[in-house]
Amino acid sequence: MARTPFIAGNWKMHKTVAEAEDYIQALLPRVYSADGVDVAICVPFTALQAMVDSTRGSRVEVFAQNMHELSNGAFTGEVSAAMLTEIDVHGVVLGHSERRQCYNETDKALSHKMVAAFSAGLKPILCVGETEDERERGDTERKLRHQVQEGLERLTPEQIAQVTVAYEPIWAIGTGKVATPDQAQDAIAFVRALIEDKAPDAAEHARVLYGGSVTPDGAPELLALPDVDGALVGGASLDPENFARIVDAAVQLAAS
Ligand code: PGA
Numbered sequence: 001m002a003r004t005p006f007i008a009g010n011w012k013m014h015k016t017v018a019e020a021e022d023y024i025q026a027l028l029p030r031v032y033s034a035d036g037v038d039v040a041i042c043v044p045f046t047a048l049q050a051m052v053d054s055t056r057g058s059r060v061e062v063f064a065q066n067m068h069e070l071s072n073g074a075f076t077g078e079v080s081a082a083m084l085t086e087i088d089v090h091g092v093v094l095g096h097s098e099r100r101q102c103y104n105e106t107d108k109a110l111s112h113k114m115v116a117a118f119s120a121g122l123k124p125i126l127c128v129g130e131t132e133d134e135r136e137r138g139d140t141e142r143k144l145r146h147q148v149q150e151g152l153e154r155l156t157p158e159q160i161a162q163v164t165v166a167y168e169p170i171w172a173i174g175t176g177k178v179a180t181p182d183q184a185q186d187a188i189a190f191v192r193a194l195i196e197d198k199a200p201d202a203a204e205h206a207r208v209l210y211g212g213s214v215t216p217d218g219a220p221e222l223l224a225l226p227d228v229d230g231a232l233v234g235g236a237s238l239d240p241e242n243f244a245r246i247v248d249a250a251v252q253l254a255a256s
Helices: 017-031 045-055 081-086 097-103 107-120 132-136 140-152 181-198 219-223 240-255
Strands: 006-010 038-042 060-064 091-094 123-128 164-167 207-211 230-233
Touching (some): 006 207, 017 045, 017 240, 045 060, 060 123, 081 107, 091 107, 107 123, 132 140, 140 164, 181 207, 181 219, 219 230, 230 240
Parallel strands (some): 006 038, 006 230, 038 060, 091 123, 164 207
16 A cells, blocks of 8 residues: 655744745745645744645645644634634644643643544644653653554544654754664654554554654655655755755655
8 A cells, every 4th residue: 555655844933924925936836746745834823824825726735833622712822723724724733842842732632633633624743752861761662652542542543544643753853863764764663553553454544754854865765764654844844945855855756
């Protein structure tokens, strides 16, 4: 079963609407013929509407970087799934390590956010990954087991088959320290085995991405790993040419 490769760029807190417009005008012609690869940009809330409008009819999907698990309420500063789908946002990043670490995002809330995303028709990318300490202590699998099991806990097998999980070792995010191919392959194969435990028939459909200091030069080796279905790209996605080169790497592999 061939899964469609998926390259997603996570801008984090970067780019005003004007900067986002310049970016997308540079990116669209570069990825126009990226056949066989799904491409998404995950942009700040303020740029969502502009990016949805500017990418309409193109192959680039637009994702939010977070949302609340409930449909409305007294939650100052939060945004619901319906607010995202109303403006035709395609998906949402959930549980990025920066949200877990800086904003106390919990696995329990994430298990509800996953359901809320699917119910609204949003495609979630669930982020998981260990800290450097956890890896050194030999706790990587324990951490991944906990995060994947909780994140998928409330989903049906049909929903799990449509899930994207991004394995992002926290020590590799924004540090320039990329996981070795063995580390990435082992962790991602383990994530897929966890998905299989939960929903045996879904594991061959669910996509698992690698994230953490992915660059145009490093992407081909990571993307070629047997269990890696794509990449969640932070810093290198901020430049349209660099991001397009990572998409190119996925296109070439898909065609080979
Ligand atoms: P990075 O970020 O590529 O800058 O390491 C990845 C991420 O946080 O998703």
